[in-house]
Amino acid sequence: MPKDDPExxxxxxxxxxxxxxxxxxQEKLADAKLTDKCGDLGDVTKIRLVTKKTLKGHINKVNSVHYSGDSRHCVTGSLDGKLIIWDTWSGNKVQVIPLRSAWVMSVAFAPSGNFVACGGMDNMCTIYDVNNRDSTGAAKMVRELAGYEGFLSSCRFLDDTHILTGSGDMKICVWDLEAGKREMEFDAHAGDVVTISxxxxxxxxxxxxxxxTCKLWDIRDEKAKQTFFGHDADVNSVCYHNSGQAFATASEDKTARLFDIRSDQQIGHYTPPGAGGFTSCALSLSGRYLLAGSDDNDVHSWDTLKVSHTGTLHGHENRVTSISMSPNGVALASCSWDNSVRVWG
Structure with a gap:
């Protein structure tokens, strides 16, 4: 590597x-630790989630899962070149959508349940209308959003007409789906954008x-509101707290963390009994439980306030790549390189 010049x-x-x-x-303002303040709280029960459904249908690694707003359906994307929409209550497939590119890395379900989106190494975000079928009977492709200079790592619907995307070219884009045009595009990070919540x-x-790093944004502004430091490696997943005042993170550095937006700093630091890095995270509806999917094939759980490990979900036979909490907080979906999707409740 060439040496930097003196400047x-x-x-x-x-x-x-x-x-x-x-x-x-920041440390001067941190006058107390979360564990000290919450030390006299009653312990939460050890997490006792069990696999309610094992969703089998993919024939290759499953990289991403996301719940619909109805807390019943979820969409998964796999390297077998398929999106599958599942009814998590019955365990049945609702739709199988063949993709033009098998290299899918991220999927998203619109909160309304009307659209799904996916993208990955094809440097594109593709939108499908769940309620309209093409000649093959699969959900109709309604938009291909191209123009990224890197892989599509993450996407989330703002509503049925707008989607937010992050990509390997370090950019964030807001797209108008009806016009098929970018409304905003800006450099967000000094490395690949990996995750959005x-x-x-x-x-x-x-x-x-x-x-x-993690950054806090407002869709009406191109400048980050806050930047959060602390992790020693890639931040693979972020999850907003339902209060809107905090968010959780999961990282390659084998830790999960809780950041408080008001005090502009980390307040919780969570380590697993295992040795795997974390790929994904989710918070329970109350925010009391933090869950994180890991390279060690398990999903780990902590009490966010007492910063104590509260259990491990065993079941997957390869690394857990993505987890998604149902909006009603009743179930958790996880997917893995073992080709399966599990619904825990």
Whole structure:
């Protein structure tokens, strides 16, 4: 690697000194630890989720799962080149959608349940209308959103006419689906944007990146509201707290964390008994439980307030790639490289 010139070295040092100063200023304001404040709280029960349904139909690694707003249906994307929409109550497939590219990395269900989206190594976000079928009987493709300079890592519907996407070109885009045009596009991180989580207000959102940071945004603004440091490796997943005041993260550095938006810093640090890095995370409806899917094939659970490990969901036979909490908080869907999808309740 070529050596940095003196000016670049000086700028890097200045930047690192500023970050160190910010961290020191934050620590001065952190007058108490979450575990100390919540020490007298009653313990929550050990998590006793069991597999209610094993959804089998994919014949290759399943990379992403996302619930519909009805808390009944979910969509999964696999390297077998298929999206499958499932009825998680019965365990039946509702639709199988063949994809033009098998390299799917992210899927999203519109809250209304009318549309699903996917994307990945094809550098494209593709939208399907669940209620309209094409000549083959599969959901009709209604939009292909192209123009990314990197893989599509994450997508979330704002509503039936707008979608938010993050990609390997470090950018975030907001798309008008009716016009098929970008409404906004901006550089968001200093590395691949990996994950997006929408706030309860559907106006703010959090992103995580391989640059080890998370950022808080408002869809009406191109500048980040806040930047959160702390992780030592890629932030693979973020999940907004239902209060709108905090969010959880899961990282390659084998930790999950809880960040408080009001105090602008990390307040919870969660480590597993295993040794795997984390691929995905979800919060229970109350926010008391934090769950994280891991490379060690399990989903781990913690009490967010007492920062204690509250259980492990065993069942998958390969790394857990994605988890999604149903909007009503009753069930958790997980998918894995073992080709299966599990519904826990």
């Amino acid at each position: 670049t070295t000086a700028l890097k040092k200045e930047l690192n000194d500023l970050i160190a100063k910010l961290k020191a200023d 929408l706030g309860p207000d559907m106006k703010t959102y959090v992103t995580g990146s391989v640059d080890k």
